[in-house]
Amino acid sequence: MNAQQTLSINGHDVSFQSGQTILEVARQHHIDIPTLCHLKGTTPTGACRICVVEVEGARTLLASCATPAASGMKVQTESPAVIEARRLIIQLLLSSGNHNCAVRGSDDQEWTAFQLKVQGEDGSDELCPVWGDCRLQDLAYRYQVSGERFAATPTRYPMETVNPFIVRDFSRCIQCGRCVQACNDVQVNNAISFGYRGPESKIIAAGDRPLKDSDCVFCGECVQACPVGALVEKDVRYTVRPWETEKVRTTCSYCGVGCQLYLHVNDNQVVKVTGADVAPNHGSLCVKGRFGYHFVSSPERLTDPLIKENGTFRKASWDEALDLVAGRLTQIRDAHGGDSIGVLTSARITNEENYIAQKFARAVLKTNNVDHCARL
Amino acid sequence: MTNTIADIEDADVILVTGSNTTENHPVLSTFVKRAVKFKGAKVIVVDPRRIKMTEFAEHWLRPNLGTDVAWINGMMHVIIKEGLQDDAFIQNRTEGFEELKKQVEKYTPEFVEGVTGISSESLITAARLFATAKAGSILYCMGITQHVSGTDNVKSLANLAMLTGNLGIPGGGVNPLRGQNNVQGACDMGGLPNVYTAYQSVSDLAIAKKMEEAWGVSGLPTQPGLKVTEMVPKAHDGDIKALYIIGENPLMSDPDLNHAEKSFKHLDFLVVQDIFMTETAQLADVVLPSACFAEKEGTFSNTERRVQRVRQAVTPPGRCKDDWWITCAVATRMGVPMQYADSRAIFEEVVKVTPSYAGITYDRIANEGMHWPCPTTEHPGTPILHGQQFTRGKGKFHAIEWIPPAEQVDEDYPLYLTTGRVLYQYHTGTMTMKSDDLNNRAPHSYVEVSRRDARTYGLKDGDHVSITSRRGKIDVQVQIGDKAVDGTVFIPFHFAQGAANKLTNAALDPVSGIPEYKVCAVKINKAA
Numbered sequence: 001m002n003a004q005q006t007l008s009i010n011g012h013d014v015s016f017q018s019g020q021t022i023l024e025v026a027r028q029h030h031i032d033i034p035t036l037c038h039l040k041g042t043t044p045t046g047a048c049r050i051c052v053v054e055v056e057g058a059r060t061l062l063a064s065c066a067t068p069a070a071s072g073m074k075v076q077t078e079s080p081a082v083i084e085a086r087r088l089i090i091q092l093l094l095s096s097g098n099h100n101c102a103v104r105g106s107d108d109q110e111w112t113a114f115q116l117k118v119q120g121e122d123g124s125d126e127l128c129p130v131w132g133d134c135r136l137q138d139l140a141y142r143y144q145v146s147g148e149r150f151a152a153t154p155t156r157y158p159m160e161t162v163n164p165f166i167v168r169d170f171s172r173c174i175q176c177g178r179c180v181q182a183c184n185d186v187q188v189n190n191a192i193s194f195g196y197r198g199p200e201s202k203i204i205a206a207g208d209r210p211l212k213d214s215d216c217v218f219c220g221e222c223v224q225a226c227p228v229g230a231l232v233e234k235d236v237r238y239t240v241r242p243w244e245t246e247k248v249r250t251t252c253s254y255c256g257v258g259c260q261l262y263l264h265v266n267d268n269q270v271v272k273v274t275g276a277d278v279a280p281n282h283g284s285l286c287v288k289g290r291f292g293y294h295f296v297s298s299p300e301r302l303t304d305p306l307i308k309e310n311g312t313f314r315k316a317s318w319d320e321a322l323d324l325v326a327g328r329l330t331q332i333r334d335a336h337g338g339d340s341i342g343v344l345t346s347a348r349i350t351n352e353e354n355y356i357a358q359k360f361a362r363a364v365l366k367t368n369n370v371d372h373c374a375r376l
Numbered sequence: 377m378t379n380t381i382a383d384i385e386d387a388d389v390i391l392v393t394g395s396n397t398t399e400n401h402p403v404l405s406t407f408v409k410r411a412v413k414f415k416g417a418k419v420i421v422v423d424p425r426r427i428k429m430t431e432f433a434e435h436w437l438r439p440n441l442g443t444d445v446a447w448i449n450g451m452m453h454v455i456i457k458e459g460l461q462d463d464a465f466i467q468n469r470t471e472g473f474e475e476l477k478k479q480v481e482k483y484t485p486e487f488v489e490g491v492t493g494i495s496s497e498s499l500i501t502a503a504r505l506f507a508t509a510k511a512g513s514i515l516y517c518m519g520i521t522q523h524v525s526g527t528d529n530v531k532s533l534a535n536l537a538m539l540t541g542n543l544g545i546p547g548g549g550v551n552p553l554r555g556q557n558n559v560q561g562a563c564d565m566g567g568l569p570n571v572y573t574a575y576q577s578v579s580d581l582a583i584a585k586k587m588e589e590a591w592g593v594s595g596l597p598t599q600p601g602l603k604v605t606e607m608v609p610k611a612h613d614g615d616i617k618a619l620y621i622i623g624e625n626p627l628m629s630d631p632d633l634n635h636a637e638k639s640f641k642h643l644d645f646l647v648v649q650d651i652f653m654t655e656t657a658q659l660a661d662v663v664l665p666s667a668c669f670a671e672k673e674g675t676f677s678n679t680e681r682r683v684q685r686v687r688q689a690v691t692p693p694g695r696c697k698d699d700w701w702i703t704c705a706v707a708t709r710m711g712v713p714m715q716y717a718d719s720r721a722i723f724e725e726v727v728k729v730t731p732s733y734a735g736i737t738y739d740r741i742a743n744e745g746m747h748w749p750c751p752t753t754e755h756p757g758t759p760i761l762h763g764q765q766f767t768r769g770k771g772k773f774h775a776i777e778w779i780p781p782a783e784q785v786d787e788d789y790p791l792y793l794t795t796g797r798v799l800y801q802y803h804t805g806t807m808t809m810k811s812d813d814l815n816n817r818a819p820h821s822y823v824e825v826s827r828r829d830a831r832t833y834g835l836k837d838g839d840h841v842s843i844t845s846r847r848g849k850i851d852v853q854v855q856i857g858d859k860a861v862d863g864t865v866f867i868p869f870h871f872a873q874g875a876a877n878k879l880t881n882a883a884l885d886p887v888s889g890i891p892e893y894k895v896c897a898v899k900i901n902k903a904a
Contacts, residue, residue: 164812185410185414188406188409188432217402218817250670250685250687251669251678251686251745254807255556255802256554256557257403257553257678258679258680259403265690268690270689279744279745280381280403280678280680281403284403287799287814288808288814292814293670295652295806295810295811296670296690297693300653301651301665301668301696302666302694302696303693304665304694305662305663305665305695306662308660308662318695318705321664322705322706322709323709325620325662325664326709328644328661329620329710332617340617340618341616341619341620342607342610342611343619343620343621343622344604344607344621345562345623345624346622347555347559347562348556349562349622349623350558350672350676350700351561351676351726352675352700352722352723353622353674353698354561354562354565354566354567355566355725356704357699357703359714362572362578362596362597363593363596363707363714364706364712364714366596367597368569368570368600368601369601371569371601371602372559372563372567372604373604373624373626373629374556374559374562374563375521375522375605375890
């Protein structure tokens, strides 16, 4: 069934296996076809049509995400007809909401009025909160599209700012449906869906209520999936711009699933967390992993060694504190034996640190009284 | 886990028991939910609460608290009686089947119904479904282990998996879900009183000798040490004089907290190494400030035995140091030099003395972690355990009798209490409670009561009540909820105000030393 077959993309013969879509074949061979609504791991919807390609003999352009590859197909991914179609789609999307990045032609008479309207609705004099981190903006640059061809559509639904963690800005929603798939097909939390019809269409939760009053569990999968500025983490809206942050790949510090994530760092502070597309979590996170990072820079963090005197703590130097600990433990070990001391190591520190803790108990204190809270 | 997380999507039937998966392992629960939604997998939930996962389940079996051995034996009774067991697997891979068969004989569906409250029809249907699955996966968590019969419960699940030939195959397995990010690693690294790294026994003289040579020391102790749940009472008796606690908050997480606090106050010397001034740190003589996960390099091992990298993103505040650096500095000052350049140097020592980690290097796990056992640097790691044979050779069936929980309801304490966690908080809350929005979703402790129990006791949502057990009393707010089942209340243990563990019973499983957090008897009174 999985016999190797070939088709041609942009004049090059490439192999594929039956069942693959044109998009999958192209990606496998490092040929870039832009996508917007396509969400990895879910069934393609073909909703946005930005991934259209020209296939010789086909009556219309075909959405590559939803078209199965066939033997002998001749595919063009950047033909004039394809580019024209993509430009039109992008123009329509840009005019559909508050997409106030610079791509919306600045020579346009309406530009200032449009900016003022958006700024009024945003309650901010800054450009779009995801400026520089937006798939639509990237595509507009790539295809040199401005938004002036169509009149801007008025904002139909107000911004939803009453939720913890997430701001929903319907004025920037392009109805691509990635969030709906992320919620229903990836996390299977079934909290949001398409609501209403035609121009009134809106992504809704629980009969059109705020997320906080729905089945939403704030995993943030939808925020990570949103290609534009319709879903943004509340804490980073306008405060953190992507070019100001550095991403560090690490392992989540909460449950034992060990999700791989990126800590976004700005000025030595973790300001945002996103899931890494690798096993075991393939991009997904939960509310704690994605939004529970504030403890790292909490002002309540301990900063200095502390020694208790007359019932209260005072700051001490490392030398003083370490000498005190080493001295007292030596005294107690020598007077009562190593088994009079216990070490509780931790399910929250690294393997290396656990190794050191048990080595310390066994080799230095001479006791096997070492355990951690696996049972608790 | 004997199998991997991704493997769950290959299961035909998934038995989820004692795990509130969507709240405590949310990302792992997505694999279960997708298996149901897209692959036609059937889920059997066995849990005393109507947890979210029951909405995805084909069958929800609701056992009385602490009756797990009974329903598992009952399922096995049905499977054997109907001849649904995997004879080839039993023949080739196991021993002790006859003893098991004899043991489960009396666990008829009717007998089991009397003990567990699970109707005999449900038990039979669920047993048939699990036994006839091509691949059946068992997921369990603390609802199975935190009982006086915790070890028996786990062995019983292993019996069920072996009986149906569900070990060593994709989509099968006995899969404990580890609650903390590096519980697996802490165990793997020998953070246990009876074993060195890779579960090498401290009583094995050849192992002790190997470690003495590797560490350049002599006289390593060969008697197993005390478990945490034994150290605390020994502190009370004066046998334990000092505790050195790293990144743990036993004064929130231990059972019977009032007693635990008295025990800690008996210590001559208490050192706590942590990132926050926890309830436990407040009792310390010396507190040493450490770096948190975002400030250090190293590795964590997840619940599927995957060793993954931890990387430094920010510098620690103030004078905080890596936990390894602090412990090494104390050791060195006590005359045993423990000096390492960095975490990589420590890991290189770890792999030399740890057979199951021997082939893992920082470079090999730079992008994607690897599953131990990984004995050589050419070995690809082992996603599924017990493929050809078990560690001990043949898998042993354990014939196990059900024993009731240590405490039962009576006239004075007529309600069962079970404890656990909520989605928005984590363990004792030292980390999650620093995020305002998480607190907004889960602000304080509560007692979850069923509608009927609320009527019986005349309670409304939000009422302030006191909950009393034989060990303590706490004040909490009532939350009338659909998850609760009549006669059993639930309190999350995260919160210092309304700490569930002031009520819990410190009765221990005789083998694992795990406390019976999941069952105790309480009474409920409206606050005056």
